[in-house]
Amino acid sequence: KQEVTQIPAALSVPEGENLVLNCSFTDSAIYNLQWFRQDPGKGLTSLLLIQSSQREQTSGRLNASLDKSSGRSTLYIAASQPGDSATYLCAVRPVGNNNAGNMLTFGGGTRLMVKP
Amino acid sequence: DVKVTQSSRYLVKRTGEKVFLECVQDMDHENMFWYRQDPGLGLRLIYFSYDVKMKEKGDIPEGYSVSREKKERFSLILESASTNQTSMYLCASSWTSGRMTGELFFGEGSRLTVL
Numbered sequence: 060k061q062e063v064t065q066i067p068a069a070l071s072v073p074e075g076e077n078l079v080l081n082c083s084f085t086d087s088a089i090y091n092l093q094w095f096r097q098d099p100g101k102g103l104t105s106l107l108l109i110q111s112s113q114r115e116q117t118s119g120r121l122n123a124s125l126d127k128s129s130g131r132s133t134l135y136i137a138a139s140q141p142g143d144s145a146t147y148l149c150a151v152r153p154v155g156n157n158n159a160g161n162m163l164t165f166g167g168g169t170r171l172m173v174k175p
Numbered sequence: 176d177v178k179v180t181q182s183s184r185y186l187v188k189r190t191g192e193k194v195f196l197e198c199v200q201d202m203d204h205e206n207m208f209w210y211r212q213d214p215g216l217g218l219r220l221i222y223f224s225y226d227v228k229m230k231e232k233g234d235i236p237e238g239y240s241v242s243r244e245k246k247e248r249f250s251l252i253l254e255s256a257s258t259n260q261t262s263m264y265l266c267a268s269s270w271t272s273g274r275m276t277g278e279l280f281f282g283e284g285s286r287l288t289v290l
Contacts, residue, residue, distance in 0.1 A: 100284070163220075
């Protein structure tokens with residue numbers, strides 16, 4: 060069974076710092092990996108989607124990388140801002156038949172606080 | 176922009192009541208999902224649907240049912256609400272084309288309290 064782990068569970072950094080969030084998964088047979096942001100009391104907002112054939116994706120100050128063989132993905136945030144404070148979650152979609160392939164496995168998230 | 180709309184942001188119900196949570200997406204997505212999110216337990220899949228009138232159980236379907244009569248609408252039903260169903264409920268949708276599946280888009284969530 061796929062397990063997805065995000066360490067650390069919480070992170071506090073000063074404004075302007077570049078930072079890396081980690082996501083590890085146990086089964087490398089994945090179809091894609093998605094990073095989300097969640098603000099308190101709100102739903103999840105999709106940040107980046109990396110297909111299994113890709114190594115990285117970029118959107119603005121965010122860069123996500125994927126290393127399937129080692130079961131790892133990282134989310135790099137450049138020049139962090141207080142508005143980046145949120146919980147960041149990763150989720151992996153397995154390779155499989157279409158129905159099983161729809162079942163994502165989520166990590167527990169990293170709660171990020173960027174201090175002014 | 177994809178929009179997934181959940182009908183109620185906050186609900187308070189009594190034990191034993193029947194509860195309907197509605198979700199509508201405007202991007203003609205094939206797949207729709209209901210999750211619940213609880214502190215320390217993360218996101219858990221309750222049910223998902225890959226087509227109209229089709230449904231599959233997720234990890235925690237007990238105590239819930241779903242309905243998908245139209246492609247854009249996916250309803251979660253609590254037949255007889257219990258206090259352990261107090262939670263944040265999140266609806267999501269994604270497209271499928273052949274063997275390809277797109278990214279998941281979530282609604283704003285429905286915070287349900289059962290007294």
